[in-house]
Amino acid sequence: MKLPKIYEPNLYENDIYALWEKSEAFAPKYRGSKNYYSQVMPPPNANANLHIGYTLVVALEDIAARYHRMKGDATLLLPGADHAGFETQSVYEKHLAKTGKSRFDFNRDELYQQIWDFVALNRGNFDNQLRAMGASCDWSRYTFTLDEKIIKRAYSTFKKMWDEKLIYRGERLVNFCTFHGTGFADIEVEYKEEQSKLWHIKYPLTDGSGEVVIATTRPETMLGDTAVAIHPKDGRYKQLVGKTIKLPLTQREIPIIADNFVDMKFGTGAVKITPAHDPNDFDMAQRHDLPMISVIDHEGKLTHDVPMPYRSLDAEQARKIIVNDLKDLELLDKEEDYTHNVGHCYKCGTVIQPLLREQWFVDMQPLAKTAIAVLRANKIIFHPTTKKTQLINYLKGLKDWNISRQIAWGIPIPAFQNIEDPDDWIFDERVEEVSIEVNGKIYRRDSDVFDTWFSSSSWPYASLGYPKEPDFKEFYPLSLMETGGEILYPWVSRMIMLGLYITGEVPFKEVYIHGYVMAENGAKMSKSTGNVVDPLPVIKQYGSDALRMGIVAGRSPGVNRGYDQRKVEDARNFANKLWNVARFIEDKVGDNFKAKTNPKPKTSADYWILYKLQHLTDQVGAYIEQYRFSEAYDLVYHTLWDDFADWYIEASKSQPNNEILAYGLDIILRVTHPFAPFVTETIWQTLNGEGDSLLITSPWPKVTDIDTQKAKEFEQIKALVSEIRYIKGTVHLRDNLRLYHKGEVFLNQHGTLIKKLAQIEDIQEVRDGYGLHLTSVPFACWLDIDQETAHSFLEQLKSRLVDQKKLVERLETRLANKAYTKNAPKELIEETRTQLEEAKELGSKLYNEYERFSGST
Secondary structure, three states: OOOOOOOOHHHOHHHHHHHHHHOOOOOOOOOOOOOEEEEEOOOOEOOOOOOHHHHHHHHHHHHHHHHHHHHOOEEEEEOEEEOOHHHHHHHHHHHHHHOOOOHHHOOHHHHHHHHHHHHHHHHHHHHHHHHHOOOOOOHHHOEEOOOHHHHHHHHHHHHHHHHOOOEEEEEEEEEEEOOOOEEEOHHHOEEEEEEEEEEEEEEEEOOOOOEEEEEEOOHHHHHHOOEEEEOOOOOOOHHHOOOEEEOOOOOOEEEEEEOOOOOOOOOOOOEEEOOOOOHHHHHHHHHHOOOOOOOEOOOOEEOOOOOHHHOOOEHHHHHHHHHHHHHHOOOEEEEEEEEEEEEEOOOOOOEOEEEEEEEEEEOOHHHHHHHHHHHHOOOOEEEOOHHHHHHHHHHHOOOOEEOEEOOOOOOEOOEEEEOOOOOOEEEOOOOOOOEEEEOOEEEEEOOOEEOHHHHHOOHHHHOOOOOOOHHHHHHOOEEEEEEEHHHHHHHHHHHHHHHHHHHOOOOEEEEEEEOOEEOOOOOOOOOOOOOOOOHHHHHHHHOHHHHHHHHHOOOOOOOOEEOOHHHHHHHHHHHHHHHHHHHHHHHHHOOOOOOOOOOOOOOHHHHHHHHHHHHHHHHHHHHHHOOOHHHHHHHHHHHHHHHHHHHHHHHHOOOOOHHHHHHHHHHHHHHHOOOOHHHHHHHHHHHHOOOOOOOOOOOOOOOOOOOHHHHHHHHHHHHHHHHHHHHHHHHOOOOOOEEEEOOOHHHHHHHHHHHHHHOOOEEEEOOOOOOEEOOOOOOOEEEOOOHHHHHHHHHHHHHHHHHHHHHHHHHHHHHHOHHHHHHOOHHHHHHHHHHHHHHHHHHHHHHHHHHHHHOOO
């Protein structure tokens, strides 16, 4: 079978992936190495199809996995899916809404089963998407976060923390979404800058001696005030400490207290204290033993603890009525425009209400302390390194973690409450029961489920079967955890803390944080704006390899970059180039493609390409091991396109060496495979004979040392030919030019090849040189062009240099503009800096060329 003229990815990719699966190529096996390499893929949410951002995840992880597999390491890339509790239930509720129903139409068990069926369908979809992206993951080890082993691990962790007093149940302020009816951890709240009002309200002193004016953005919560606070050093109010206020609109008296937390510069310097609805006020109430009065309930309505006229009003509605009532009572001093950050539910946009609720909390400080020590000791390496510092700073201020969620979809919390003694809780795993009897007492199960992050934080060790399964003993700690920056705090930090707490070891040796895949204009992709790119149509149009390579090209860890369709097209062209090179070599070496282990070089071009291939294999391997994926791909791209195709193959047409051609293609196929697995395996199977061997499990190439002196001879040929081509192209010269020299042996030896590559008529030895003196080689030679043409060449070079200087100035001016650097998207600023570096580099090159040629005419 011969390679067809045109490479059509859709004709091969499914069959190639099926061949890999059938051959069990993804199973971890030691192939000449005693090392292992392991990753568990960040489990995508089991509620929708994968988006373009996950293509980057697959590409990065799979490049590393394929490289280590070829290197001989026992390589495990473990796939899975996250039940994504709140996320998935929220998606399913939107699905229900389209049918005219809501979650309230079903009991919890019915809703759970419906979501389970919904997830099962979606899991099948994105498993197929992973296959389409070429993920070489071991499907036999596929893990779902609702698998029994994950649930059992969540329960045993909960029990261990229960026994060691790290978990407690308490009434504390919780970030609550009144639309979805569930609480959130602090890190899950999305803050948005909003234009609002700051109302200044008069609080009369009980003794009638005056009033204190306080400023607030939430007048509806004043009904739950239990104090007014001032700073102890604020001379305006020191004499009032200990007095009481008659709280407007109520009949309650509240004290005036002093606390160092008060900001004397905010508002009037006197602040209302509402412990049940503000986290800072809650802390202050703890310090001063203040009562806590809840005035907003879980539906966002005012409670029965407020005066009759406001009961059951929506909080927003109550705000308007309260402000009007204050105006009528002449207690509203003034109102002014105010900009501040307001917490919202990241799914529905509802304003988050801080509410007092009984929940399960994890005491995080002991866990954070251990994690900080490990990070400071550099036991986990971060890419980029700045993420480690960010994580340490985050852990320093970590608050206790609310792990209770008031939803149906998730892992039930294995805790039961005595129906006669609300303070009596027991641990029990019989969560399928609503109530149980223990020692003659009836206990009712907590209706909440775990925060998804509680179970997924055990992902590295639970998915490997901690503590007894062979996979855990063989592949833990993981070699790498690759994930996105947006979950550095909610997931990576907790995996580190729980991994250390449960196993006593770090969960992974290295962490690679990729940036967002943004829209082409630098904006964040979102369904609401309609700028999300679906990877499957891109794969259908360009092929999986093109998308993988295109999305990796130009990316650095932690940096957000826009999706660039042109890079995908360029990668598609690269795949086509590789295909055409393979077809050319197939024609030369015959049907039986068998690469030579130690091919014999005959020409300087042979030595040169072997040297380039040696550099390619060594450097690409080093880049991948350092997780410098873009640089590795760039080297593969240019070695194939520039060195092998444009230079060596052209040179070999004059002096063919089929051994080197076959060997060169063999090396390039192996080194390119991690980046473009489908096209390389297709070529491999065709040239080697289908089923004879698999490229995916072939060893990473090792190139023997090359005579570098002979390789340098071709570098001189290449430099001279490039210079001649450049001059000819700049001033549009004819091909029947001559190159003159004064008896240079090098030109006599390589003249035939130089004439062919440079497309000149002749190389002649002369007594006196004339024409344009060439400067790329360490000997004297001239191109036979007249003074007028040489002058034209220099003028064009000078014009390009002037234009380049202007471009550098424009880019420098743009970056010096504070308005631009403050307001422009970070991705755009980074792109401008890159453009400036490239412009300076080209400007320097043009300057050197101008100086060089100016002195040669």
